[in-house]
Amino acid sequence: MARTSFEIIGKLSLGKETEKFKPWEEKTYDSGWKQRTLKANAHANGNNILITLRAGIMGDNGKIYLYDTDKKEKFQIPYKDRTKKELFDRLKGWQYFTLDCYEGNRYLLELAYKNKKAGKAYDKTLETLGIKEEELEAEYEKAQKMVKHFLSGYDFAEAVHKIATSEKFKNKKWKIRGDVNFSKSNSTDSERWFVTYSPNKIYIVADEEEEKATSTATFFFGKDAVTDMIKDKGEFIVDGKVSYYDDQTKSEQFADYQIVVKSDTSEKAEKINKIRMKRFTVNDDSVKEVGVVVNLMRGAETVEIREEDLNEEQQEALICGDITLEDIRKEMGHVKGDFREANVFCKWAQGYSSGAKDTGYTLDDLIYTYKDEEPVADTVDYDEVEDDEDDIFGDI
Incomplete structure (x- = not known):
């Protein structure tokens, strides 16, 4: 099955809340299911694309369902274990959510840091970065605190909501990547299709970065x-x-x-x-x-x-x-x-x-093929990292 993806470089904001439109919602159901829904506008070249994050957990004792691509097997973990590093080591980058708020060149910074640790030359990389040798360690630690990976869409939605409403990140540009999801109207006599842009990777970029929406x-x-x-x-x-x-x-x-x-x-x-x-x-x-x-x-x-x-x-x-x-x-x-x-x-x-x-x-x-039985309600996405104490993400 071929995946339809999107990439937007532009600014991020929440729409104005109305009686019918809620840009941010948190709900807890009688069953114990907790759900968060974020609807934000990505602005690029005069276009406004609505991106949507909807995810939940079955209380604090819920499970997260994952897939080990090397072993080709599914496995599950308790929600409370979602920040353990060894879990991320079992997954590929595309299998988890990422929010990166570091405004420098992360690639070159990490390259310089690794080369220093390995005893390799890194002075030219530092020159390109515009930082001094004695500043490298501190800059690297700063960059590590400004990126966060999530196994849970529930946590990712909260983090994105935080930066979208923060004065610190107002008018900043972001690179937003994700999947385009489709669903058909439940009515057999309707040809209406619904399209949702669901992000899974969001990176801050330089102000001069050219805007696009593809x-x-x-x-x-x-x-x-x-x-x-x-x-x-x-x-x-x-x-x-x-x-x-x-x-x-x-x-x-x-x-x-x-x-x-x-x-x-x-x-x-x-x-x-x-x-x-x-x-x-x-x-x-x-x-x-x-x-x-x-x-x-x-x-x-x-x-x-x-x-x-x-x-x-x-x-x-x-x-x-x-x-x-x-x-x-x-x-x-x-x-x-x-x-x-x-x-x-x-x-x-x-x-x-x-x-x-x-x-x-x-x-x-x-041609779309309906099931013989009545249409079922939307299923919950269980593909949902210990709370970080850095300044950016607070208690998320």
Whole structure:
């Protein structure tokens, strides 16, 4: 099953609480189940992407369920043991949550520290870092206190809530990585899909870091997936699917997924558009797959000014050759359009430079399959580190 992931570089904030919208909730149920839900806005390049963390524990005596990839076996631990270092040693980095608030270059700092301990040269690394030899030990200890790993999404949600509401981290930029999760409406007569952006890694980054909001997906498609070029918008649409694990049916399913491909604006636009359309075209009943990276558009669309957008005086000046369209664009900049939610094609994902691949699926395999029994309620994610005493995370 192919995973759909996302990466956002931008600022983080909580939305305004209303009667219907709660950016932070903590609930305890009669059963003893405790749940936390965090809904935060990630702002990048004029887009606002809602990221959601929802996780819980069965009281303080609950269990955390983990998987040892080396031994290929599941195991469980008491919730109270969730901070033991030996547990993290059994897991890969992608299996736990990380919140890193260190603003320096962690990679080079740890490299310099390790080289010093190993008796290797590290003076050039220190020079790049801009710190003195006698400061290395203290800087390393500081950096270690500013990163925290979690086995429990319940704990991770609390930590992210803390930094999102802290004046210390207000207006800071973050790199936010995670999974895109899909779920279908319980109603058999509804084609509505719900998409959730669930973070598992959050790192502070420099203010000058370029903002972005992208997602990487394995995209499945068949015949008639591509629309004709929509000339007034300068784009064409590709309809297909992405695979995901469905909690309702406890099986792999395929969710609807649409990609917007913008027309190329270079002199080779016509040729490039035809090539891209061809790569998304299937002429038989087979199903192809291709890895794509898309830009997440969740805001007012910024569009380039076209001749039809000009007023009468500007069009006349253009006809007379008194000004060029490029001159007008430089003068007026870009135009903000209506709010739009779209996955805009950016590039092919790694491993797909030669184009789409055969899958062995049929079009019928991509249709959502309901269980015979009534739909069940959402299951609880048990994949949920001893309380840290550093200044950043307090008593989390």
